Amino acid sequence: xxxxxxxxxxxxxxxxxRNRATRIARRLGFVGSVEYRHVYSQAGGxxxxxxxxxxxxxxxxxAEAFERDADPDDFSLEAMIAHExxxxxxxxxxxxxxLPASAGPAAEEVLASLLxxxxxxPGPDRDTLLDKAAFxxxxxxxAAETAERVIANLWNLLGRLL
Amino acid sequence: xxxxxxxxxxxxxxxxxxxRGTKAPATVPTVEELESLARLLERExxxxxxxxxxxLEGVAEPSADAIRRI
Numbered sequence: 001x002x003x004x005x006x007x008x009x010x011x012x013x014x015x016x017x018r019n020r021a022t023r024i025a026r027r028l029g030f031v032g033s034v035e036y037r038h039v040y041s042q043a044g045g046x047x048x049x050x051x052x053x054x055x056x057x058x059x060x061x062x063a064e065a066f067e068r069d070a071d072p073d074d075f076s077l078e079a080m081i082a083h084e085x086x087x088x089x090x091x092x093x094x095x096x097x098x099l100p101a102s103a104g105p106a107a108e109e110v111l112a113s114l115l116x117x118x119x120x121x122p123g124p125d126r127d128t129l130l131d132k133a134a135f136x137x138x139x140x141x142x143a144a145e146t147a148e149r150v151i152a153n154l155w156n157l158l159g160r161l162l
Numbered sequence: 163x164x165x166x167x168x169x170x171x172x173x174x175x176x177x178x179x180x181x182r183g184t185k186a187p188a189t190v191p192t193v194e195e196l197e198s199l200a201r202l203l204e205r206e207x208x209x210x211x212x213x214x215x216x217x218l219e220g221v222a223e224p225s226a227d228a229i230r231r232i
Contacts, residue, residue, distance in 0.1 A: 106195075144179040153200050
């Protein structure tokens with residue numbers, strides 16, 4: 001996908017990236033710190049780290065998030081941050097926080113994408129996260145029809161709960 | 163984590179799955195797990211929202227349009 005290290009940025013460009021990520025995260029309801037790291041994460045571009053309290057949660061956005069955002073065939077920065085916000089909602093919402101303990105990594109990724117889609121307004125970015133949720137299932141062998149049924153059911157339930 | 167699959171790869175995989183139709187294993191552990199979690203969520207949803215708990219900030223109402231497009 002990318003060279004081993006991202007090209008150099010000026011301090012102003014780094015601040016600009018951090019500020020943009022922070023604005024998006026806050027708009028989507030993220031609570032806690034937001035940081036920009038000018039390295040490749042090999043993890044997709046952004047990562048949620050749970051702290052002791054919601055205010056100590058951390059969203060780290062990496063260099064490849066901005067490279068992916070610039071590619072029309074890839075996820076937008078908004079969608080990537082919304083997905084991480086989905087992880088935070090899953091970890092922090094009182095009616096959902098019991099679930100991750102019993103959810104495997106793949107199931108957690110599906111739920112995070114759906115919750116991320118819920119914090120986005122209807123539109124292309126929301127659509128990409130719904131596709132990602134379905135992809136998590138078909139990539140593990142589910143039929144498309146099964147994936148659609150499971151995703152639709154969870155979408156409705158999560159909407160009712162939140 | 164978002165994972166490293168691009169949006170194009172995701173959509174190509176979905177299109178391929180649709181083309182395959184129902185030729186897939188009868189049981190997929192992640193599907194079974196999510197169906198189990200859905201039953202827990204359904205019970206929680208049926209229990210209703212506590213009066214002191216407001217709607218999560220920033221969460222939009224799900225729309226039927228959104229899910230029809232999957």
